[in-house]
Amino acid sequence: MNTFGHLLRVTTFGESHGPAIGCVVDGCPPGIAIAAEDFAADLARRATGRTRHTSARHEADAVEILSGVYEGRTTGTPVALLVRNTDARSRDYDRIAAQFRPGHADYTYWHKYGIRDPRGGGRSSARETTMRVAAAVIAKKWLRDKHGVTVRGHMAQIGDIVPAAHDWSAVESNPFFWPCESQVPALETYMDALRKSGDSVGARVTVVADGVPPGWGEPVYGKLDAELAAAMMSINAVKGVEVGDGFASVAQAGSVHRDEATRAGFLSNHAGGILGGISSGQQVVVSVAFKPTSSLRLPARGMDVDGNEVEIVTTGRHDPCVGIRATPICEAMLALVLMDQALRHRAQCGDVGDVTPLVPPQA
């Protein structure tokens, strides 16, 4: 189950401190222009080591295209991408190889497989998400060029701090993907204090897709929102997913929640752009909850592999808030799900004639 998607299928491999990580993107339409340098921007947005607010590990994240591209264009055969690990420090993990770090997959992998690669979390490390972001570079490009669909995201909460304003133009100019420029200094101070304390905090990320036409998605078990939920929940440290108003819908009246429509457009978007599992032509909106990092230098009570109680201290390089780098990862999963659904829609419903939306895209 290291493969994601139905028609656009992404298979990732690799451990945090192994020789390399990589992916195979199968099912790509032919003719998409792709070069090794196209991956740099999004990988840098996801990377550690760029600011003091993330882990100090500094990976080159150089992508080698091994197959599926000929003279700069995809050929329809599988695109394989490879990234060598260059800054792995496995000795950091010697001490905890026989311990189960609380809140980590150490314990569950050990019980499942009877064996585990303890170096940097092995396969359970967020290092794997590098390849999701790489694969999604292709998906984002196709969505934009073929359908005019754009995918973007921002941080929507850190700890109990929420944005005071929403300004897309601010998002990419601070290390937090924060949509309110004036709060950034306070956030820096907050994160500095947190890092100093040795503790960590959770985060909420919101990603949206604009330009999605009505009709993408499948009823019942292949619902667009169901696949988005799985895609987001498959990201490390995610504990919750919302579409549109999400849990706020619980306390809403139906007369408020149902999005009325006029010739000028929908009057609201409580649904987050999805009805009955199919896109409505409105903005697709997904929010994701990230738990606080579990790897702390603050000691915790835990167990070792021999069943002894031990005090566990984690001294490797870690993010005080994993959610900070999560925006491009959530965008990636959104893009991959949308492209897969777009291909499936074309397969089944390619003959359905008029696709001009009766209600104009988001008012």
Place this chain on the structure above:
Amino acid sequence: MNTFGHLLRVTTFGESHGPAIGCVVDGCPPGIAIAAEDFAADLARRATGRTRHTSARHEADAVEILSGVYEGRTTGTPVALLVRNTDARSRDYDRIAAQFRPGHADYTYWHKYGIRDPRGGGRSSARETTMRVAAAVIAKKWLRDKHGVTVRGHMAQIGDIVPAAHDWSAVESNPFFWPCESQVPALETYMDALRKSGDSVGARVTVVADGVPPGWGEPVYGKLDAELAAAMMSINAVKGVEVGDGFASVAQAGSVHRDEATRAGFLSNHAGGILGGISSGQQVVVSVAFKPTSSLRLPARGMDVDGNEVEIVTTGRHDPCVGIRATPICEAMLALVLMDQALRHRAQCGDVGDVTPLVPPQA
């Protein structure tokens, strides 16, 4: 995409007002004792027409076993279950056949397929969930008999009302699956007023599984929590899914969230029983947000299939709170996901020796 699961595969079919609904449960282990009457209890828990707080439609929900069972036991071949629709009133829908009800799949199905069955919502009706509950009767039985795993659930919020206490023994003795007996009269009053007003409200349902051993689930894209998120989000009207503390994790400190462990057991369960996508041996906890019903007799602004603005009033039989009947449906999806993962775990890791949990199941 009307099939759910990898090794235990449930395919459902049928429309709300068609002749029948049904499912095929493929991949069942042989030897499970199943009789037609085994389905009655859970189908009744999900059914409408049993109290004044749900839709007045009254279906017999009689299950016919068409295949896969011989002399009272599953044979390993596909189990097909059939339920005839007996109380469909399609004339209720004549007026809205050419209109798109706000908050409904009418508009998105029409754009996707260019054709739709308007009778009772057709395939997008919650009637489909009947067969999920039926299929899960087999899964619940296997989980309990083979692994001692039990699945149960309760309502955790209606509108802005939350339980004042948590008493499992209260849940099955009121029409709301509410875990606090003393609040039930107030809830009845609340629902009566809501019904009279013509409006609707959302709900939150929590389901749990006890006895899940450590090791079920798969890393990366087949994570237990990822599949639970998809399973829950695939239920009609769901807008959010949480595992463990869910969105509350955002504001937590890592030193609080990470569940420390001792020889006596885990000291907390913020994770909801899943780490790295794999069960930890703790109680698996999933919460689900249901939006308020969109079918209201209160008029709304909307469109018809010719692009005209129209006032839309829905007069069929509807639930004022779809979440009320959702508890058995969420339980069903939890049971189906768990059984599928249990079979997959056995396939890959059937040789892994000692499976005695190092940390005892939930303290």
Place this chain on the structure above:
Amino acid sequence: MNTFGHLLRVTTFGESHGPAIGCVVDGCPPGIAIAAEDFAADLARRATGRTRHTSARHEADAVEILSGVYEGRTTGTPVALLVRNTDARSRDYDRIAAQFRPGHADYTYWHKYGIRDPRGGGRSSARETTMRVAAAVIAKKWLRDKHGVTVRGHMAQIGDIVPAAHDWSAVESNPFFWPCESQVPALETYMDALRKSGDSVGARVTVVADGVPPGWGEPVYGKLDAELAAAMMSINAVKGVEVGDGFASVAQAGSVHRDEATRAGFLSNHAGGILGGISSGQQVVVSVAFKPTSSLRLPARGMDVDGNEVEIVTTGRHDPCVGIRATPICEAMLALVLMDQALRHRAQCGDVGDVTPLVPPQA
């Protein structure tokens, strides 16, 4: 694994002597005109009891459409088809319930599942193929109406008798799907003698598809011919599959086998219309070997479930040559594979511009 196909997915269920057999056809494009009576012709071609040369079992094979069709057209939701079994005589099988008939699945099902439905072979009966033929009625219709692709077949060998001539117009006017009218009386005599002897014989069936455009199929593991091979081999009693010249290619020279091409068309079709797993625009040609029926009234040495050696005599109603009714079944599998591949091709390569074949379809 009772589901076949990737985008057009057919799930079948039902046992030979259970209450019913049925199928769910998922992924159908919307708008295909389908009525219950459309299934009659092909089901009759496959049915037993129509001539003395097949089993005497006489099933009505009346198809009920349970879902997925509204006002005579597919809606894009799953089409469920149901056929009640009306002429099951389970008492015929009482004696052999504890025995393993040689050449049958009795022994392997028993070892696999530890339990089996012995009535008429249960799930392993060719009765299951009824639903393949039914499902393919939809596929044949879509292929013809949308792409001008026609699928047909004929018997190509019975025992050691091969057709003396090839005349498509003869095929449907004799009970053997035999393409040479003048041999039919001799075949009738041959089959009468065979039936009287109590023995059985094998058969070879050839099916072809005309009008398949170049480009259907997928390289490597989803090759058109690989999926055809699986589809044919999944039919009961099949022991071999050939594409184009098949095993005759072994003794051919490359200079003969490779199909040269000119502006007027290909000069030969040794390849059977498939190169590199993808259709070439030539006629797709597949041949299938059916073993002789194993159910004979001639006694055989075998085992019972207690490990005793027993003499086994099978007295139910059986075909002396299962291949006789196999032509519509092979056609069905060819049609289902082609439609599935056509949908997949549209998904991935829907943007590839010019599809006019450089070499005209079969010269």
Place this chain on the structure above:
Amino acid sequence: MNTFGHLLRVTTFGESHGPAIGCVVDGCPPGIAIAAEDFAADLARRATGRTRHTSARHEADAVEILSGVYEGRTTGTPVALLVRNTDARSRDYDRIAAQFRPGHADYTYWHKYGIRDPRGGGRSSARETTMRVAAAVIAKKWLRDKHGVTVRGHMAQIGDIVPAAHDWSAVESNPFFWPCESQVPALETYMDALRKSGDSVGARVTVVADGVPPGWGEPVYGKLDAELAAAMMSINAVKGVEVGDGFASVAQAGSVHRDEATRAGFLSNHAGGILGGISSGQQVVVSVAFKPTSSLRLPARGMDVDGNEVEIVTTGRHDPCVGIRATPICEAMLALVLMDQALRHRAQCGDVGDVTPLVPPQA
């Protein structure tokens, strides 16, 4: 569709003259001992350039393990294997980049994708099979160590030459995998003459598995023989697949074909070890037809991409009989199918108690 298998899933990537080829083997049970040098023997058996009877291309075929193995054992996470291409001579293909070689996938890829990598056949080259053989090294090891199942094969026909005797010990000591030592000099002479003539010839390969217990396989669409047929037909140049007696069954009487059984074992194995899609405990026997190589220096009539008729001469390095190196490839596909089915069997039927075969494995 570059992924093969259900629970043991092999995804391959790479073109003949691209930088590398590779595969990801997902679903491996944990704990299998694997080292880079384990791949050498089977890769050498498949490689070109070892004798004058195969293509002169000489690849190092050095396997790098990128993931999924820790301290010499599989961890249950995906095993990625990489092989760099070291002897690609793309200039050989400049001339034919705009031509469609007869009998090749050039024409069909071009129509499907509108673009193709012409260097050495790109993805359609048999170079891809290197990674199947590599992946199957793991499967063969697991089958042998865990179940005592062994997989082997031999050439069964070249052109119209068939083995005069069957001696397994001869197979690995000649370049043709030929089971009769005394015929080898004549074969060498035959191949030398063929090579000199510029023509090519087909071949038939037979592979067998010993020790397969009864019960592996799944009824209906996941039949063991159906998956073997797909697996073999997915190999480049394959035109036919037989299980057991295959097409010879057509002319057999049922009283001959059905394999009778006694306490001492089965009296024959016409079925090739599979009944109803499930293994019977007998030797599994599969035969595969390879067409003659289409790449010849003998001129042929063909087309170019502009629709002109051209004379096509292929001057790259090619095998005069692709079947010569096919034995390890067919073994690989047999091993991969068997391991996948073994895992699936354990998933569904892991509780079925007694698995001692009633009939002893092959008499």
